Amino acid sequence: MAINTDHLNELYERVDALRGYLDYEKRKVRIIELTEQTQNPEFWNDPDKAQSIMKELNHEKSLVEGWDNLNDLRDSINVYLEFQEMGEDVESDIQTEYTKLEKALDEMELRNMLSGPDDHRDAIVTFNPGAGGTESQDWGEMLYRMHTRWAEKAGFKISVIDYQDGDVAGLKSATIEVQGDNAYGFLKAESGVHRLVRVSPFDSNARRHTSFCSVFVAPLIDDTIEVNINESEVELQRFHSSGAGGQNVNKVETGVRLIWEGELSDGSTQKVVAECQQERSQLQNREKAMVLLKSRIYELEKEIQEAEKAKLEGSKSKNEWGSQIRSYVFDDQRVKDHRTNYETSDVGGVMDGDLDEFIKAYLLQDAEV
Template identity: 45%
Template sequence: MRAEIEAIVDEIKQGMALLRRHLDWDASQQRLAELNGFVEDPSLWNDPERAQKIMRERTDLENRINGYLKLDRDLKDSIELIELGEMEDDATVVTDAENTLRGLKDEIARQQVESMLSGEADANDTYIEVNSGAGGTESQDWTNMLLRMYTRWADKRGYKVEVLEVHDGEEAGIKSATVLIKGHNAYGWLKTESGVHRLVRISPFDSQARRHTSFSSVWVYPVIDDKIEIEINESDCRIDTYRAQGAGGQHINTTDSAVRITHYPSGIVVACQAERSQHKNRATAWNMLRARLYEAELKKREEKANAEQAGKTDIGWGHQIRSYVLQPYQLVKDLRTGVESTSPSDVLNGDLDNFMEAALAQRAFGKQPAEISDID
């Protein structure tokens, strides 16, 4: 084999070894056998909730095991085809097998990222809040751009997006918004997007066409199910109702259907205006509050494990996680991982996977994806 192909084969083997360690092969095989035993039990569906949980776990584990086995078969088949093609001097067979190997390399990289999404709530749907910060109208327009960016990203993945609450800006853009993104691993993918995002551009609102800097914050927290108990004393909360604004038809703007809940002990505020019914908005707001408190607990655990001191920061200088520069040059740079893109238009249209993968790798391993194969 050519040196280039030998290097790809070595990289694939290293990646597969890492996937096997993440999968904890022997334990996973044992757990799958146990789950198959549960599925064969006729009484399983006497408890539908437990049955659904078992079926989801079984399907996920089976898919990961089968995915690894397929990679192993494809790697061996490709190597054999290359050797056979070289013996028979068949360039077409060799080329096809080499292309398959390159595809396997990409698939390994994808599965490495998927293997990082194994946290307690990673598989769940997620809420995203965007809030404007320093910069006035500029910041409010930037907040609207961020909301569009995440919506585009979700659309590309086939996720469903529901707008729960929007506060329009005075002149343009939005002051804040909350959306619900539904899809497998939605929270796992988006959880590293929490933080302050900075935009530098020539202002479309400045008659002198000067360059402006704007800040907006993003806050991501998972949807949680009823089996996760979060105790909330209603006496610790203030509930306000108000007239909804923004898109939603005439009726939504003529009744006090929107609901805002303030949780005094944590300082968390949630709001929902998605439904015409105040009762439904109230129920959704309570779910959002439970999710925020749960996310805060997850964050505390992570900070304790990593011996870090972090928290929700001010929306301004010195706290940004990513910088988007449109003028005087074109660059998007993640300040945590160093990942860059010279095509801000693609990023703002939802091309975020490289940034998310690098942040997930850093959180999981303290390294970038290109370095993952070097981990013992």
Template identity: 50%
Template sequence: MAAHPRTWRPPCSWSSARSATPCAVGSATCGGIFDPEGKRARIAELDRIAEAPGFWDDLNRAQAVQKERAQLARVVEGWERYAAAFEDLDVLFEFAEQEPEEPAHREEIAAELARLERELAELEIATILSGEADANNAIVEINPGAGGTESQDWAQMLLRMYTRWAERRGFAHELLDYLPGEEAGIKSATLLVKGEYAFGYLKGETGIHRLVRISPFDSAKRRHTSFASVFVSPELDDEIVVEIDEKDLRIDTFRASGAGGQHVNKTDSAIRITHLPTGTVVSCQNERSQHKNRATAMKMLRAKLYELERRAREEEKQAASAEKKEISWGNQIRSYVLAPYQMVKDLRTRHETSNVEAVLDGDLDPFIKAYLLHGGDGRGVEEEAVSA
């Protein structure tokens, strides 16, 4: 692994550094886990399938073939860019060997090594994001646990965290549903994050998030523990069909509340849909039109039912319980401790940082990457309590 540019130093000779570089940045000559040749062969096979007569007769199959090809091409193209950059680095080493005392060469090589290291990590993530809906937009639902205002304020902090993460990524985001708390925070919120592989990146955020802090609502300044649940589902496109029987639905209308302009509370435009067989509930109030809110709520319901079923299948494969966990102590996936010390720790991957402020400001990528590289399921990591 390449060192950071601020600390990297060349070894005794440029030639020895040059020969060691492939090990440092992942060896562009071997392909490793990326298997570019295998992926090119599969792309060629998919192209032959697409050229066959009657390919478009089965629209679902045709779309699945196109989607698989696009995912493979994304990895191969990324690998080719990485390999080309690796060759450019080799040229830099040649210059450095000719002028070993020139500090500019050392700085340029160090910067390039760090950049290649980042690209290699991104490329590795790209090979992992190959699930059926990984490339889709993400619907992020946030609900506070027990604890009233404390938990509602924590849920609001999580909503801001995911909004800031989306902005850092250059992803668009939109509030589909927002129910403010009575004193502070939120009773619930649903955020749509629009961007390439948004669901693939955020799917590991599903679970219970725990906060320990000195309460701003406690005049005695005591420490409080709060919980909030996050559930991430993919915004479904036409390639994935989820059949819902209308007789299984209860549809309620209510007056919208929350940010929405001067007309937001004038009509019963908000929609709440309950899927009776599963007890799944979604609501939408971001539009003034009841018809538009109903259409959006149905999309949210399909997405949530799809993700619930996908997770149930995964849990069955892992011989784990598919029961929904209570929002309480012991079931959390991540702890955020603000007092008596500062630490964010993922209990599945053990990734941690003391920079809590940065994480709450949207710096989630290290946790997301750790989860994906860990296998995307947290297996083998025991849940553990972070002492308060």
């Protein structure tokens, strides 16, 4: 099949436009600056700062190299087109490179939408099933698996920070850390309440049940972000580590739970809980739990600012915490996102982590706001 010249020229124009959107030249200069910093003999004297610089360097490189790849594919297509004009049979080669360019360009344009100040950060994802006992706890476990499967397919690293088994099946609560470039930028699309409608396998009368589970996504903050909380407002609880994230199970109280109750910038009082049982010592778990606590408070403050901005602009907040964002109706073979109206009948694929189209629809809508 011959390549549509108009469509090819349109792709080329998008490649050129993306170069400008990315601030390509500015990023190349930044890469040189960061690389020079890494060559300082004292660079690793401050490990936390060094890791932050390395992360920024890798992020900048990935964007520059991503555009370079697009340009290489364009050059390759042009070479094959010249061969074709000379009578060479290279139609299949052109089609192959064309398909690669189209796919890579879509991916890079999507990444370009992740321009928020925290989009590049790692993500903290917490699952909290609603009331409903075993059915809701099983739904929590299904969402936990769905999101970890998506993260694995996307090439992210996953660490289980806390996992509390359900009474019969599923989970009572769980928290994971998803590490990788733009983890928060993508996963912020999943923050909200997820609703399941199905015939419950735990109901002997095979009745249809509705269950809810909240998924809360926060960026993992570092030393570049300051979150001030009064230590006297933080309650420390210790518990025996257990479940999927546990170590030293039932031997010593290494698990740590931090509970903060205080006032946010809008005057509201919030109770925020952070647990960690992934580390071997109580001290390490406490330090990690404090980072989680501050990350969640930071995300709540971001949502307040977003809501205030939306109010001033006369628009709806993109993702109000506690709002129902998506329904999964198993009997009807339908999953629908209520923010974007994107839906699919591929329930099995979605539950196995095929979330890209939902995330893309959210980011596209977000970019238009």
